Amino acid sequence: MPVAASAIYFLNLRGDVLINRLYRDDVGGNMVDAFRMHIMQTKELGTCPVRQIGGCSFFYMRISNVYIVIVVSSNANVACAFKFVVEAVALFKSYFGGAFDEDAIRNNFVLIYELLDEIMDFGYPQNLSPEILKLYITQEGVRSPFSSKPSDKPVPNATLQVTGAVGWRREGLLYKKNEVFLDIVESVNLLMSSKGSVLRCDVTGKILMKCFLSGMPDLKLGLNDKIGLEKESQLKSRPTKSGKTIELDDVTFHQCVNLTRFNSEKTVSFVPPDGEFELMKYRITEGVNLPFRVLPTIKELGRTRMEVNVKVKSVFGAKMFALGVVIKIPVPKQTAKTSFQVTSGRAKYNAAIDCLVWKIRKFPGQTEPTMSAEVELISTMTEKKSWTRPPIQMEFQVPMFTASGLRVRFLKVWEKSGYNTVEWVRYITKAGSYEIRC
16 A cells, blocks of 8 residues: 555654655554653664564654654555655755755755645655745745755646646657657676586666657657567557567656557556656576677686686677677686787776776677686795686677667657657667676
8 A cells, every 4th residue: 555654754863854745533642752761872773774662663764864754654665755755855955056954954944844744644745846846835945055056947738737647747848859769778698607608697678768759749669679569469469560569677767658559458648747767677597698798718727827728709790890898807816927819909907906807899799709718826825725716797888789689669759749850779788797707
């Protein structure tokens, strides 16, 4: 269930109540004394942000030199409560000029009481958008002398925005050139054994957009995800075309996405905010296309020498290339001297991180550069433990490639004026935790 907060308190570091608001009568006014006695005056203040005392739950968070405490008497959504606190602090900062501390609260008692009445009704969170609240709570807070006053832009049709219909976009926007930029950015996480078998692999991705569109456009995005293609084939009563489909896990959307239409049609429809925003995040656990395969061979020749041979194969297309490729091969701490032979890029020994660092500025697809190194070690009598080999780590960026195989099938823009738009789509895959055991 939602938060259903009974009360909210703002306390300083001494435990004094700066301001509070009771939303329900199911808790007494002395609840703050229980929080001060059982939590603030003990050593358990920073151990857990959720505590239960006398049948009530306390959710608290410290922001600067202020504790914000939410008291609930029933089972409530803790994540929703902390999300409310974070967004409420962002709202206060927008009114106070970027500052939120004890002095800012003391200087803005009246404004805070007015905002607390608007952002929570009978303990349930309401609209916390600063752009919308500033339309009808026009009182300015006492700003910090170091903060700059933001420029106030008039927003037409305030009634529509106060209802929450499209709170993330104002009307009346006008651009000479209407453009949409869409970036699919993915991070590959891999743990591979020394023999080349995949132990753990997943992809976390996000779709970033930058919109410069006039009016109030409606966008429709189609991806090659499995659920969306199956739904489209059902609606059109025909089988889907051959091609790779992917299954998205843990999908989260921006608030602008029409979830009702997504549940019924499985297409991402939305009225975009103006400028840059994150449309959605997702995760892929199956069918991951690894951009690189690393084949290491490390031989310890006695106690004073090592031979390191590493072959890196780029699996993506020959017309593509990776940028900023860095391979870090760990070596023992007692390394004294190294010599290298590389077929591409440059390699050197970095004593600060105990690694051989092999850098390739531009790595073409379908190639297999190699690195050979001879490592001389210092023989020490105190070193009795055998060297535990840490994994090899990689860093890279591959433009126009997605490890998940996600592709944009279409991006449609509709606006009542019927203007033409220019759509730009880019893909990029980066290394997350890309490790190969050696």
